[in-house]
Amino acid sequence: METNYAIELKNVTKRFGEVVANDSVDLSLMKGEILAILGENGSGKTTLMNMISGIYFPDEGHIFVNGQEVTIRSPKDSFDLGIGMIHQHFKLVPIFTAAENIVLGLPAEKGQNMSRIEADIQQLVDRYGFDMNPAKKIYDMSVSQKQTVEIVKVFYRGAEILILDEPTAVLTPQETERLFQVLKNMRDDGKSIIIITHKLNEVMEISDRVAVLRKGKYIGTVKTSEATIPSLTEMMVGEKVSLNIDRSEPVNPELRLEMKGVTCRNKEGTVTLNKASFAARSGEILGVAGISGSGQKELLESIAGLQHMEEGEVWYYPPGGEAQALHSLSVTEIRNLGVRLSFVPEDRLGMGLVGSMDITNNMMLRSYRDGKGLITDRKTSEQLARTIIEELEVVTPGVTTPVRRLSGGNVQKVLVGREISSNPTVLMVAYPVRGLDINSSYTIYNLLNKQKENGAAVICVGEDLDVLLELCDRILVLQGGRVAGTVDARTATKEQLGLMMTGTIGKEEAVDEP
Numbered sequence: 085m086e087t088n089y090a091i092e093l094k095n096v097t098k099r100f101g102e103v104v105a106n107d108s109v110d111l112s113l114m115k116g117e118i119l120a121i122l123g124e125n126g127s128g129k130t131t132l133m134n135m136i137s138g139i140y141f142p143d144e145g146h147i148f149v150n151g152q153e154v155t156i157r158s159p160k161d162s163f164d165l166g167i168g169m170i171h172q173h174f175k176l177v178p179i180f181t182a183a184e185n186i187v188l189g190l191p192a193e194k195g196q197n198m199s200r201i202e203a204d205i206q207q208l209v210d211r212y213g214f215d216m217n218p219a220k221k222i223y224d225m226s227v228s229q230k231q232t233v234e235i236v237k238v239f240y241r242g243a244e245i246l247i248l249d250e251p252t253a254v255l256t257p258q259e260t261e262r263l264f265q266v267l268k269n270m271r272d273d274g275k276s277i278i279i280i281t282h283k284l285n286e287v288m289e290i291s292d293r294v295a296v297l298r299k300g301k302y303i304g305t306v307k308t309s310e311a312t313i314p315s316l317t318e319m320m321v322g323e324k325v326s327l328n329i330d331r332s333e334p335v336n337p338e339l340r341l342e343m344k345g346v347t348c349r350n351k352e353g354t355v356t357l358n359k360a361s362f363a364a365r366s367g368e369i370l371g372v373a374g375i376s377g378s379g380q381k382e383l384l385e386s387i388a389g390l391q392h393m394e395e396g397e398v399w400y401y402p403p404g405g406e407a408q409a410l411h412s413l414s415v416t417e418i419r420n421l422g423v424r425l426s427f428v429p430e431d432r433l434g435m436g437l438v439g440s441m442d443i444t445n446n447m448m449l450r451s452y453r454d455g456k457g458l459i460t461d462r463k464t465s466e467q468l469a470r471t472i473i474e475e476l477e478v479v480t481p482g483v484t485t486p487v488r489r490l491s492g493g494n495v496q497k498v499l500v501g502r503e504i505s506s507n508p509t510v511l512m513v514a515y516p517v518r519g520l521d522i523n524s525s526y527t528i529y530n531l532l533n534k535q536k537e538n539g540a541a542v543i544c545v546g547e548d549l550d551v552l553l554e555l556c557d558r559i560l561v562l563q564g565g566r567v568a569g570t571v572d573a574r575t576a577t578k579e580q581l582g583l584m585m586t587g588t589i590g591k592e593e594a595v596d597e598p
Contacts, residue, residue: 110302118268119292119294121133133249141157170231174230215229216232246277256582268290331557334367337365338367339364341543343362357383360383367540368558375585386398387510439487443484446487504535509541512544515545516544568585
C-alpha cells in the first residue's frame with residue numbers, strides 16, 4: 085500500500101543529560117507539500133531536524149521514510165534516503181564553479197566531462213526556474229546564488245526531501261519571492277519540503293501546513309489556509325500575544341551622531357565602506373538595510389572605534405554640549421569622553437560575550453572599570469543579570485551558568501539586555517533579534533522603542549524589511565558599501581527597499597527622506 089507520507093516521526097525523544105530537547109514528538113511531512121515548522125527558541129526544532137538529517141540519533145521513537153521504518157545514524161544515511169538539508173552557513177569552495185561544487189565528492193563516471201555535467205545541471209536549473217550559471221565561480225556569486233547552488237546540489241544528487249533552515253535570512257524581497265516560486269515549482273513536481281523560519285508572514289505565504297513545537301513537545305499541525313498569524317503565535321507561546329509595534333513620533337529630535345564621507349578597507353585592501361555619510365537623531369530609530377556584506381558591520385564598528393577609517397569623520401553631539409570628534413580616538417578614549425555607544429555585534433560570542441564566563445561576569449564586562457582599584461561591583465552586576473533573566477525570560481539554570489551553555493537565542497537576549505541596560509544616548513544594534521522567536525523578538529522591539537522614547541538615538545541594522553518598515557522612523561539603505569539613500573519608513577515599501585539594496589534604483593527614484 086502506497087503511503088502519502090514522505091516522512092513520519094512517531095514518539096521521537098531526544099535528551100541531552102537532564103534536558104529533554106524533544107519529548108515524544110509526532111510529526112508528518114506529506115509528499116508534494118511545503119511544511120513550515122514553528123516554535124520559540126529552545127522548542128526543539130533544530131534538534132528534530134538534526135535527527136532527520138543524521139546529525140543526532142533519537143533516544144526513543146521511530147522514523148519512517150516513504151512508509152518504511154528507517155535508522156538514520158549519519159548524514160550519509162539521511163542522504164541515501166533522499167533527504168537533503170540546507171544550513172544557514174553554506175559549504176562551498178569559493179574558487180570552484182557552481183558545477184564543480186555540485187559534483188564535488190561524487191564518483192566520476194567514465195567518459196563524462198564538465199561540459200556534459202554543466203548541461204545536465206542546466207536542465208535541472210531550467211526545470212525549476214533557478215537563477216544560476218553552472219560555470220560561474222562561487223566567489224563571484226551573490227548570497228542568493230550561493231544558496232541556489234546548495235539547493236541544486238542536493239537535488240542533482242537525488243534528494244526528494246528538502247529541509248531549509250531560515251532560508252530567507254539574508255535575501256532581498258525580490259530574491260525571497262524568486263526562491264518561493266522555485267520551492268512551489270518543486271512542490272508541484274512532487275518534492276517534499278520542510279522550511280524553518282521565524283517570519284510568520286512568510287509561513288503564511290509559502291507553506292501548505294504548519295507544525296508547532298513548544299518546549300520540546302509537539303503541539304499540533306494545522307492547514308495554513310485555516311490559520312492566522314495570531315493563532316499560530318498563540319500555539320507557539322501558549323497564550324495570546326500582542327504583535328503590534330507601537331511606533332511613536334519622534335519628540336524634539338536633535339542631531340546626535342553624524343558620519344561624513346567614511347571609507348574603510350578590509351585586510352585584503354578591498355573597500356568595504358565607500359564615502360558613507362548619514363545623520364542619527366535623538367528620539368528616533370534609524371534602520372539600516374542592505375544585502376549581507378554591504379558595509380553594515382563596518383558602519384557600526386567605525387563609530388564604536390573598532391574599525392580603522394581610511395578617510396572621513398564621525399562626530400558626536402552630546403545633549404547640551406559641544407560636538408566631539410570620534411574618528412581619531414580609540415575605544416577607551418571614546419568611552420572616557422562620556423560617549424555612551426552600546427553595540428550589539430553580529431558575532432555574539434566572538435565580540436559581544438565571553439562564552440566561558442557566567443552571565444554575571446558578562447554583565448561586569450560593561451562596568452569593571454567603574455570599580456575602585458582591584459575591587460569591582462559584582463553585586464550590581466548580579467542583580468542586573470537576574471533582572472535580564474526575568475524580564476527577557478532567558479532560559480538558564482541560573483546567573484552562574486556559562487554563557488556558552490545557553491542556546492543561541494538566549495545568548496542574544498543576554499547580550500541585548502546588557503547593552504540596553506546602560507541607558508545610552510546612542511544605541512547601535514546589529515541584528516538584535518537574529519535567532520529569536522516571535523515573542524522574544526517583539527520584547528526586544530519594545531525595548532528599542534523605550535530607548536527611543538527616552539531620547540536615545542537608536543541605529544538598528546536588520547534583515548527583516550517588514551520589521552524595519554514597522555519599527556523605524558527612517559531607513560538608511562547600503563548597497564555595495566555605498567549609501568544608496570535614506571527613506572521615510574512610514575511611506576517606503578519593501579519592494580522599493582529591495583531595489584535600492586540591489587542598486588536597481590537610487591535615492592532620487594525612491595522615497596524622499598523627510
